[in-house]
Amino acid sequence: MTNTLKCISPIDGSVFAERPVLSLDEAKAAAAKGRAAQAAWAARPIEERIRLVMAGVATVGAMNDEIVPELAHMMGRPVRFGGEFGGFNERATYMAEIAESALAPIEVGEDATFKRYIKRVPLGVVFVVAPWNYPYMTAINTVAPALIAGNTVMLKHATQTLLVGERMAKAFHSAGVPEDVFQNVFLDHDTTSDLIAANAFDFVNFTGSVGGGKAMERAAAGTFTGTGLELGGKDPGYVMEDADLDAAVDTLIDGAMFNSGQCCCGIERIYVHEALFDAFVEKAVAVVKGYKLGNPLDKETTIGPMANVRFGAEVRAQIAEALDAGATAHIDTFAEDDGAAYLTPQILTDVTHDMRVMRDESFGPVVGIMKVKDDEEAIRLMNDSDFGLTASLWTSDMERAERIGDRIETGTVFLNRADYLDPGLCWTGCKQTGRGGGLSQIGYHNLTRPKSYHLKRLGTA
Known part of the structure; x- marks a missing residue:
């Protein structure tokens, strides 16, 4: 046959x-x-x-x-x-x-x-x-x-x-x-x-x-x-205390959720300076609650199903494990969530790097957000990964971003943008x-x- x-x-x-x-x-x-x-x-x-x-x-x-x-x-x-x-x-x-x-x-x-x-x-x-x-x-x-x-x-x-x-x-x-x-x-x-x-x-x-x-x-x-x-990838975003908060939320959450999170350089984990953390989370949750999950052939749909049921199962498993370990979910299950390919986009806080959702590639519409006190903590967490494709930095200080970028183990450093491939730059990565x-x-x-x-x-x- x-x-x-x-x-x-x-x-x-x-x-x-x-x-x-x-x-x-x-x-x-x-x-x-x-x-x-x-x-x-x-x-x-x-x-x-x-x-x-x-x-x-x-x-x-x-x-x-x-x-x-x-x-x-x-x-x-x-x-x-x-x-x-x-x-x-x-x-x-x-x-x-x-x-x-x-x-x-x-x-x-x-x-x-x-x-x-x-x-x-x-x-x-x-x-x-x-x-x-x-x-x-x-x-x-x-x-x-x-x-x-x-x-x-x-x-x-x-x-x-x-x-x-x-x-x-x-x-x-x-x-x-x-x-x-x-x-x-x-x-x-x-x-x-x-x-x-x-x-x-x-x-x-x-x-x-x-x-x-x-x-x-x-x-x-x-x-x-x-x-x-x-x-694989587990691309981080880091929002510093002088960032344009609205722009950071809009870009990073879109980078995490667009294409149902199935992007090579999608944002999979976000670190936010403690001064902006609560405001960032509040705005991010509002953005995601506004999504419409549904049939991708419907022009009103803003987030479609995962490409395969087994991909959805992996994301659900990572979320469930994180919740069991103490994470907090901010998005109630959407009515269109069928437990299979159609998956509610999720924002998690109270996450740690002991959780797979912050370490393994998720490749789905979920992002963990962690509070950090300074650049040193953010750099340590961004580098605490087996992967290195892109990293997205958010600050008004370009020299600061360049100094941080030099210390991040990644293929591309973004400043005040994310999830984009510039054909004039080499598309490359490191580690796994x-x-x-x-x-x-x-x-x-x-x-x-x-x-x-x-x-x-x-x-x-």
Whole structure:
């Protein structure tokens, strides 16, 4: 019997889409096609590669009216938020604009005897394993620069957003990107691991769980295949005594709850100076009580279901454990909470770092808020985590924020903002959040390799 991948819609638990997976032989053949097509693709002028990639991006944008409700069906994001094309286009456009300078040869020196320079050349076949929470934006982070740099790409999407890669491939192919240059594939875990172990790829970019990242590294062990891994997060916010309180509440609570808390750089824990703590909590509770939980296809819905019932179960477990250990819940159960995918957003106080809700990734609409007396306590608590993706600082004193930022174990430091990915900056993390970096000039460096040229002219000494 053919093994199939099934997307179970969080709206009602029905099967929204299913696709058969490739056999190992079929998957190897697809990877071989990508490898065979790579040299000719890389030989095309960079201007042509940029033009074709951006035409593919525009074609995805033309599908947006179909994509938005499709995403609601697959992973529960309310249609009122309009999908992901804004960020998808912003990231691809920025990477296209910097491509020629980021990939330009490094001129080392030229004289009558020698010409020396370093080129950035494509790695070959890049394998992108994309997540379901922001399936278009996370995929384009690597797909666009990898193709522009001259690599071929194989894209495997999470089962929860099964149709995203298919749509992207259709769009890019119709815009003129050759089918073997950009392939969408449906693979199970075993076939994925077997391909990586067989050196089918020259680089693997994975966004997902810590366990998934470890599986990728195990599969790549001994192959010398490069990996870029964006894994878990437990991103903190720190509100200092001189912060703009209303702005901090609005941004941090939105960062904690948007997309039902299912954001890579969502805010999962907040530390507030004791002078503002009570006011912050009062305002935060008022914001969350104003949310409307419901069917994401309803334009009045502001918070939809968790993408999968099992994700909701983990968040409920963390909340229940915290309450048993003495935490205080501030949000009464919403009428629409079904005990499964539809989950009441929650604010907790009286929390400690002995509780999983303050240490393990929640990836759901819950945030713990703790009172702190000074910067030293806040820094200690922010660093008391296995993860390090982003941290959000709130103060009117930029120099103070920079000093604190230098001491936080994180990939990105935000000041007076949160939960945003700037394509001009390297998207990276530390500790169990992973390794590598996407976007910015560094993103191009990670999708290419340096090749040195040391050329001596004939007839010289």
